[in-house]
Structures are given as structure tokens and as C-alpha cells.
Amino acid sequence: MSPAATILVLLAVASGAWTAGAVRPHKSHDYERVFDRQEADRVESLPGQPSEVGFRQFAGYVTANESHGRALFYWFFEATHDVENKPLVLWFNGGPGCSSVGYGALEELGPFLVQKGKPEISLNPYSWNKDANLLFVESPAGVGFSYTNTTKDLSQFGDDLTAIDAHAFLLNWFKRFPQFKGHDFYIAGESYAGHYVPQLATKIVEGNKKAQKKDRIKLKGFMIGNAAIDASSDDRGLADYAWDHAVISDELYGTIKKECTFPDDGKESAKCNQAWNEFFGAIRNIDIYSLYTPACTDTLANASRSRSSSSWSSRLAKIHRGMPYNTYDPCADTHVIDYLNRGDVQAALHANVTGIPYAWSPCSDVLTVWTDSVASTLPAIKKLVEAGLRVWVFSDDTDDRVPVTSTRYALKKLGLATVKEWREWFTSDQVGGYTVVYDGLTFVTIRGAGHMVPMIKPVQASQVFAHFIEGKELPATPVATNTAD
Numbered sequence: 001m002s003p004a005a006t007i008l009v010l011l012a013v014a015s016g017a018w019t020a021g022a023v024r025p026h027k028s029h030d031y032e033r034v035f036d037r038q039e040a041d042r043v044e045s046l047p048g049q050p051s052e053v054g055f056r057q058f059a060g061y062v063t064a065n066e067s068h069g070r071a072l073f074y075w076f077f078e079a080t081h082d083v084e085n086k087p088l089v090l091w092f093n094g095g096p097g098c099s100s101v102g103y104g105a106l107e108e109l110g111p112f113l114v115q116k117g118k119p120e121i122s123l124n125p126y127s128w129n130k131d132a133n134l135l136f137v138e139s140p141a142g143v144g145f146s147y148t149n150t151t152k153d154l155s156q157f158g159d160d161l162t163a164i165d166a167h168a169f170l171l172n173w174f175k176r177f178p179q180f181k182g183h184d185f186y187i188a189g190e191s192y193a194g195h196y197v198p199q200l201a202t203k204i205v206e207g208n209k210k211a212q213k214k215d216r217i218k219l220k221g222f223m224i225g226n227a228a229i230d231a232s233s234d235d236r237g238l239a240d241y242a243w244d245h246a247v248i249s250d251e252l253y254g255t256i257k258k259e260c261t262f263p264d265d266g267k268e269s270a271k272c273n274q275a276w277n278e279f280f281g282a283i284r285n286i287d288i289y290s291l292y293t294p295a296c297t298d299t300l301a302n303a304s305r306s307r308s309s310s311s312w313s314s315r316l317a318k319i320h321r322g323m324p325y326n327t328y329d330p331c332a333d334t335h336v337i338d339y340l341n342r343g344d345v346q347a348a349l350h351a352n353v354t355g356i357p358y359a360w361s362p363c364s365d366v367l368t369v370w371t372d373s374v375a376s377t378l379p380a381i382k383k384l385v386e387a388g389l390r391v392w393v394f395s396d397d398t399d400d401r402v403p404v405t406s407t408r409y410a411l412k413k414l415g416l417a418t419v420k421e422w423r424e425w426f427t428s429d430q431v432g433g434y435t436v437v438y439d440g441l442t443f444v445t446i447r448g449a450g451h452m453v454p455m456i457k458p459v460q461a462s463q464v465f466a467h468f469i470e471g472k473e474l475p476a477t478p479v480a481t482n483t484a485d
Contacts, residue, residue, distance in 0.1 A: 034176070034178060037176055038058065038176060038177065040060070040350075041058040041059060041060035041176075041350060042056070042057075042058055043057040043058060043059050043348060043349060043350075044348075045348065046112070046121060046345060046348050046349070047119070047342065047344045047345050047348060048115070048118075048119050048120035048121050048339075049112070049120075049121055050121075050122065050123055053111065053123065054080050054081075055077055055078045055079065055080050055083075055111065055129060056077075056078045057075070057076065057077050057078070057111075058074075058075075058076045058177075059073070059074065059075045059076065059349040059350055059351065060073070060074065060349075060350040060351075061073055061074075061145075061146075061350075061353070062074055062169050062172045062173050062176065063168075063169075063172055064140075064141065064165035064166075064168045064169045064172070065148075065165060065168065068148055068149065068150040068153055069147075069148055069149025069150060070140075070141040070146075070147070070148040070149075070150070070153060070165060071141070071146065071147060071148075072137050072138060072139055072140070072141060072146045072165065072166075072169045073101065073137070073138045073144060073145035073146045073351060074135060074136065074137045074138075074169075074173065075101050075105055075110075075135075075136045075349065076133070076134070076135045076136070076177070077110065077111050077127075077129045077133070077134045077135075078129070078133050079129050079130070079131070079132060079133045079134075080111075080127075080129055080130050081130075083133060084179075086131065086132050086133050086183070087132050087133070087183055087184040087185065087186055087220070087469060088132065088133045088135060088180050088183045088184070088185050088186070089128070089132040089133065089134055089135065089185075089186045089187070089188055089469075090135045090136075090137065090170070090185070090186070090187050090188070091104045091105075091109065091134065091135070091136050091187075091188050091189055092104075092137070092139065092187070092188075092189030092190075092193040092196045092197060092200075093189060093190060093191065093192075093193060094189070094190060094191025094192030094193050094194075094196070094228070095143075095191070095192050095363055095364070096157075096159075096162070096192045096195070096196075096367070096370050096373070097140075097142070097143055097363050097364040097367045097370075098143065098191075098192075098362060098363040098364070099138050099143055099144035099360075099361075099362055099363070099364075100136040100137060100138060100139070100189070101136050101138050101144055101145070101340070102144060102333075102336045102337075102340065102360075102361075102362040103362060103452065104136055104189075104190075104454075105134075105136045106121075106336050106339070106340075107332050107333075107336060107452065107455050108452055108453075108454035108455045108461075109124075109126075109127060109128040109134075109454040109458075109461065109462070109465070110124060110127060110128075110129070110134065110136065111123060111124050111127040111129050111134075112124060114332070114335040114336050114338075114339045115335065116329050116332075116335060119338075119339070119342075121339070124458070125458075126454070126458035126459060126461070126462040127462075128454075128462060128465050130462070130466075131462075131465060131466045131469050132186070132465075132469055133180065133183070135173070137166070137169060139162060139165065139166050139169070139196070140157045140161065140162040140165055140166075140367075141153060141154075141157075141165065142154045142157065142364050142366045142367045143363075143364045143367070144340075144360055144361075144364070145346075145349075145351040145352055145356065145360060147354055147356055154366050154367055154368055155368045155369045155371075156369075156371060157367055157369075157370065157371065158370050158371035158372030158373060159195050159199055159372050159373050159374060160199075160372055161371075162196065162199075163196070163199040163200050163202075163203050164203070166196070166200045166203070167200060167203040167204065167207065170200075170204075170217065171207075171217075174217070181217075181218075182218065183218065184218050184220045185217055185218050185219050185220060186219075186220055186221050186222060186223065186390075186468075186469065187200060187201055187219070187222040187223075188222060188223040188224070188225075188465075189224055189225070189227075190224065190225040190226050190227065190451070190452065190453070191225075191226055191227065191228060191401075191402060191451065192228050193224055193227060194224050194227025194228040194229040194377055194402075195228065195229075195373065195374065195377055197222050197224050197227075198222065198224075198229075198377045198380040198381050198384060199377065199380060201219060201222050201380075201384050201389065202380050202383070202384065204217050204219045205219065205384065205387055205389075219389065220389065220390055221389045221390025221391060221392070221468075222384070222389065222390075222391060222392075223391075223392040223393070223394065223465070223468050224392075224393055224394075225393070225394040225395065225396075225453055226394075226395055226396060226399055226401070226402045226407075226451050226453065227393065227402065227407065228402055229376065229377045229378060229381065229393075229407070229410050230375070230376040230377070230378050230406075230409070230410035230413065231264070231265075231266040231375045231376065232262045232263060232264050232266065232375070232376070233262075233406050233407075233409035233410035233413065234402060234406045234410070235260070235262050235266070235406075236262045236406070236409055237402075237403050237404075237405035237406025237407070237408070237409050238400065238401070238402075238403060238405075238406060239253060239256045239257070239260070239279070240405050241400050241403035241404070241405040241406070242279070242283070242400050244405075245291060245400065247282070247283055247286070247291065247400060248279060248282055248283070249282070252275065252278055252279060252282060255275045255278075256272070256275045256276070256279065259271040259272040259274075259275050260272040260275065260276075264375055264376065265375050266375050283400070287330060287450070288399075288400045288401050289399055289400075289401050289450055289451035289452065290330075290398055290399060290450025290451060290452075290456060291398045291399070291400055291450070292398050292448075292450075293328050293330060293398075293450060293456065294328075294330045295330055296330040296331040296333070296334075300330060300331050301331045301334050328455075328456060332455070333362050336362065337359075337360070337361065337362065340360045341359050341360050346360075376410075378410060378413055378414060381414070381441075382414055385414075385416070385440035385441055386440070388440075390468070390471060391440060391441045391442070392441070392442045392443075392444060392464075392468045393407060393411065393441065393442070393443050393444070394443070394444040394445070394446060394453065394464055395407045395443075395444075395445050395446070396445070396446050396448075396449030396450055396451065396453050396456070396457070397433075397445055397446070397447060397448070397449070398448060398449065398450050399449075399450050399451040401451055402451065404445055407443070408443075411438070411441070411443055414438070414441070416438035416439045416440060416441055417438065417439040418436060418437070418438055418439075419437045419438060419439055420436065420437035420473075421436065422434060422435070422436040423435060423436075423476060424476075425444070425473075425474035425475055425476060426474075426475045426476070426477060426478045426479065427459060427460050427463055428478070428479055428480075429478040429479060429480055430478070431447055432446065432447060432460045432463065432464075432474070433445040433446045433447045433460065434447075435473070435474055437473070442468075442473075444464055444474065446460045446461065446464065447460075449461070
């Protein structure tokens with residue numbers, strides 16, 4: 001069967017309107033128009049991409065608000081196999097104002113990784129599209145390639161408008177790809193996605209109550225990592241974790257504990273704010289997001305941008321002088337910035353079609369204000385747990401920006417009963433991290449990871465994701481490996 005015929009069959013089945021004649025091409029037929037629109041977004045190949053990838057990809061714009069001309073840029077990857085039965089997962093990065101295309105898709109969990117020192121992309125052996133169809137969106141407008149035709153919008157965004165636009169985007173995306181409407185749907189993300197994800201999930205749950213059955217989104221659950229979900233807990237844990245890990249002095253820690261009250265609304269005294277300024281000044285030369293990996297210094301960035309892979313390898317080896325992180329590139333952002341600002345790459349992705357008057361960047365410089373940000377998303381999370389959604393929260397143990405300490409403080413506030421006690425889980429014969437199952441929520445830690453867990457611990461991250469999608473507990477016992485291979 002031809003690709004066109006296949007997609008028409010899928011569209012017909014998804015809409016409940018399958019007939020033998022549905023596969024016959026006819027320009028006036030809705031199915032054919034949908035197929036043509038999808039094909040217009042089809043990414044045939046990217047510059048520097050391996051010739052055979054084993055999955056289809058699509059990219060382009062979907063309207064979020066027609067009257068203001070707001071359109072969000074998306075990049076969608078079908079699963080590597082069993083596309084028709086795999087769930088659909090929407091991924092958000094944080095910020096607020098950072099790109100899920102630049103971070104999630106090209107540095108963490110997507111099927112492509114931009115290469116160090118050369119203008120190529122390689123296949124990610126631990127891509128999450130082995131287990132799901134993956135959708136990345138740059139949200140809100142003003143982030144990455146997403147845009148608005150109403151300039152004042154850029155000073156109006158906050159949590160609520162972002163959730164409204166994300167919901168509108170999703171409804172319109174399903175109109176463009178109706179064959180995925182019947183798939184189980186999950187939302188995932190990290191960092192400030194601790195706001196984005198439960199807020200969008202709430203919009204979907206509320207929208208489903210008002211919609212006809214055929215128009216409902218099959219939201220099954222969500223997963224958030226290193227997530228900002230409670231400002232008071234986040235700040236308290238930030239200080240405690242830093243002191244426990246010998247990042248700040250006793251004196252500075254004592255000042256923070258004396259001057260800061262960690263209120264629920266996040267409003268602190270001038271003396272507390274001054275102490276926090278000293279805190280961030282004290283850690284300026286390390287990577288607060290990943291304490292035990294190298295920071296991206298000017299020397300590393302310059303070496304990383306070398307166009308010779310052999311030159312990159314030799315320079316990095318000299319710089320690290322035997323450090324155990326030679327496979328980790330702290331300057332990955334530089335490769336992504338270079339790659340996504342290439343005209344041929346943007347053309348292949350159907351991006352920047354309106355001639356945005358600024359370069360693509362990982363985090364937006366044009367969102368001038370963030371107008372509203374709730375102090376805690378715990379009430380929303382609790383309601384979604386009570387609604388029966390599958391909820392997983394994961395955290396690394398080397399991030400001091402949203403440390404595991406903060407997440408544990410926050411989850412304690414939910415007051416959920418413990419169903420299965422804290423225990424270790426395994427990747428092969430090694431401890432991958434720890435987990436505890438609460439009534440309606442599973443918490444997982446990933447040992448040795450930083451803020452961007454899939455980037456630093458890709459094997460463990462993909463394992464956690466696969467178990468989340470399947471609704472299965474992580475392995476409680478080690479699996480012996482064959483060391484003879």
C-alpha cells in the first residue's frame with residue numbers, strides 16, 4: 001500500500017468513517033486535504049542527517065491564536081516501529097521561555113543529536129521515540145521559531161496565557177494529524193515544565209468535560225522531571241542542597257537560613273534577596289545544573305566549535321586531563337545554536353517562514369516580562385492525581401537548581417499515603433536510582449544525573465520513560481550483564 005493510501009486508511013479509521021472508497025484520491029475529499037497538509041510539513045531530510053533513520057518526521061507551524069497571529073513551531077517524530085499503536089507524548093522544556101526543540105529534541109531525548117565539531121547530526125541510540133511518537137513544541141510564541149504578529153503579546157505571556165495557547169495548539173495539531181487523535185496521550189517535561197505540564201493537563205481535563213466524546217483528548221498521564229512545582233520548597237531545598245554538597249560556606253548558608261523565611265508566596269526581605277545574590281555569585285564558576293560535570297568555559301566553547309572532530313577530541317582530552325567526563329559536552333548549546341541558525345536547516349524544517357528579526361536561541365530574549373506564575377502547582381497536581389491520571393515525578397541527584405531535596409520537600413506537602421516504600425531500582429547490575437510509590441504518584445531518582453537527565457544519563461532516562469509509558473514499576477533486582485562480549 002502506498003504511503004498516501006496508508007495514511008488515508010488511518011485517518012478513516014480514526015474518524016470512524018472507513019469505507020472502501022476512502023483511499024481513492026480526490027482533491028475535494030477531507031482525507032486528501034489532510035494528507036496534503038501533512039505532506040507539506042514532512043521533513044524529507046536534514047543537512048548532515050544519516051541517510052536511513054527508520055522513522056518519519058514532520059515540522060512546521062500550528063496556529064495558537066488566529067486573531068493575534070500567534071503560531072507555535074513544532075517538530076514531530078513518529079515512533080521507530082508500531083506507529084499506529086504507540087502513544088503520543090508531548091515534551092516541554094522550561095525557562096520559562098526555553099526551547100524544547102533546542103534542548104529536548106536535539107540535546108536530550110529526541111532521535112537526533114548535533115555533533116561536536118562538525119556540521120552533522122547523528123542518531124541518538126537512546127531516543128524516546130523507540131517507545132512513543134514524540135511531539136516537541138516551542139512555547140509560548142517568542143520562543144525559538146514560534147512567533148506572534150502582535151508585538152505587545154511578547155510582554156503579556158505568563159503561565160495562564162501559555163497554557164491557553166498550548167491547549168489551542170494541541171487541538172489544532174490533532175486536526176492536522178487526526179490519525180493520532182485516538183492514541184493514548186501523555187505530557188512530559190522538565191524544570192519550569194513543572195508549571196507548563198500540569199497547567200496544560202488541567203486545560204485538557206476541563207476541555208474534555210465540555211467536548212463530545214469524539215473530540216476528547218485521551219490524556220492518560222504526565223511525567224515531570226527536576227520540576228519547579230513549589231517555590232517555597234524549591235528555595236529551601238536549593239540552600240540546603242548547596243550546603244550539604246559543599247558548594248557554599250557555613251556563613252552564607254547561615255545568613256540565608258537567618259534572613260529567609262521561605263514563604264509560600266515567595267516574597268522575601270531585602271536582606272534575604274541580598275543573600276541569594278551572594279549565593280549565585282559564589283557558584284558562578286560551576287554548573288549549578290550539574291555539579292560534577294565540567295562547566296562550559298570560553299576555552300571549552302572555542303574548542304567545541306572547532307570544525308575538526310579529531311582536533312576537538314585532542315583539545316578536549318588535554319583540557320580535561322583524565323577527567324571522567326570525556327563523553328559529555330557541557331557546551332552542547334553552541335552546536336545547537338550553530339545548527340538551527342543555518343538557512344538550509346531552517347528550510348528543511350519549514351522554520352522561520354516569516355523572517356523573524358532575531359536569531360534562534362535556546363532561551364528567548366524577546367519575552368520581556370512573565371506576567372503570572374503561581375507559587376505552587378501542587379494543588380493542580382493533586383487534583384490531577386485524584387482524577388486518576390498516571391503521574392510520575394523524577395529527579396536527578398547532582399542538580400542544585402531544582403535539587404532532589406526541593407522535590408522531596410514539595411511532594412511531602414501533597415500528603416499522599418505511601419503505598420510502596422523507598423527502594424533502589426536497577427539498570428543492568430547497577431543501581432539506577434531510587435523510587436517510592438505514593439497513592440496516585442510515583443517518585444523516581446536517577447543516580448548521577450544532572451538537571452537535563454536524558455543528556456547526562458540517557459540509558460537510565462530512557463528506562464524510566466519506558467516504564468512510565470507502560471505503567472510498570474522499575475526493576476527491584478539487578479540483571480546480570482555478560483562481560484565476555
